[in-house]
Amino acid sequence: TQLLEQSPQFLSIQEGENLTVYCNSSSVFSSLQWYRQEPGEGPVLLVTVVTGGEVKKLKRLTFQFGDARKDSSLHITAAQPGDTGLYLCAGAKGNQGGKLIFGQGTELSVKP
Amino acid sequence: KAGVTQTPRYLIKTRGQQVTLSCSPISGHRSVSWYQQTPGQGLQFLFEYFSETQRNKGNFPGRFSGRQFSNSRSEMNVSTLELGDSALYLCASSHGHTQYFGPGTRLTVL
Numbered sequence: 001t002q003l004l005e006q007s008p009q010f011l012s013i014q015e016g017e018n019l020t021v022y023c024n025s026s027s028v029f030s031s032l033q034w035y036r037q038e039p040g041e042g043p044v045l046l047v048t049v050v051t052g053g054e055v056k057k058l059k060r061l062t063f064q065f066g067d068a069r070k071d072s073s074l075h076i077t078a079a080q081p082g083d084t085g086l087y088l089c090a091g092a093k094g095n096q097g098g099k100l101i102f103g104q105g106t107e108l109s110v111k112p
Numbered sequence: 113k114a115g116v117t118q119t120p121r122y123l124i125k126t127r128g129q130q131v132t133l134s135c136s137p138i139s140g141h142r143s144v145s146w147y148q149q150t151p152g153q154g155l156q157f158l159f160e161y162f163s164e165t166q167r168n169k170g171n172f173p174g175r176f177s178g179r180q181f182s183n184s185r186s187e188m189n190v191s192t193l194e195l196g197d198s199a200l201y202l203c204a205s206s207h208g209h210t211q212y213f214g215p216g217t218r219l220t221v222l
Contacts, residue, residue, distance in 0.1 A: 033209075033210060040200075040216075042215045045210060045212060048210045097143070097211075098167060098206055099157050100211060101157070103154075
């Protein structure tokens with residue numbers, strides 16, 4: 001059973017376009033993290049959100065945690081080829097911060 | 113601070129053999145978690161160690177085991193390797209809510 005549904009799985013866009021990746025669940029998470037992973041490397045943390053309704057901005061990336069802490073989104077404005085990679089959302093439940101539940105990932109390709 | 117380090121980066125083994133992977137967490141981090149990443153299943157939690165004790169365990173067979181030392185360094189062991197164990201094994205150390213991942217060990221079982 002996949003507790004975190006991430007969509008879309010694949011996204012191919014042109015440089016300059018905007019995009020949104022969604023991460024949904026029927027479960028409540030105490031925190032949610034977004035990572036970006038390059039082939040053959042470990043995931044690199046982008047952001048951690050812990051408060052329902054929280055919005056965090058990181059340059060052209062905007063992260064939102066749902067009010068009920070069951071869903072999250074990642075919005076990228078004016079995508080660049082350097083944004084290409086695998087984006088992963090991961091949630092932690094209760095005090096189990098050391099056990100992350102991952103979504104399936106979104107493979108993003110930004111063409112120049 | 114130095115990041116999470118994992119050794120070796122690449123490993124090739126044959127079916128039936130066993131393997132030990134090593135992870136050094138970020139200095140000051142006491143929690144170390146292990147994950148298996150495959151194209152079909154994505155990232156799946158194996159286990160977490162905190163202060164030398166296993167705190168959480170995922171749904172993997174007993175062939176997968178781990179331990180943590182007093183300096184927080186951790187090892188995971190896979191015995192009687194199967195072809196399906198081929199994967200990227202990732203270690204993460206955490207402080208509070210956030211986990212920081214190492215570069216992973218790519219294990220290929222022939």
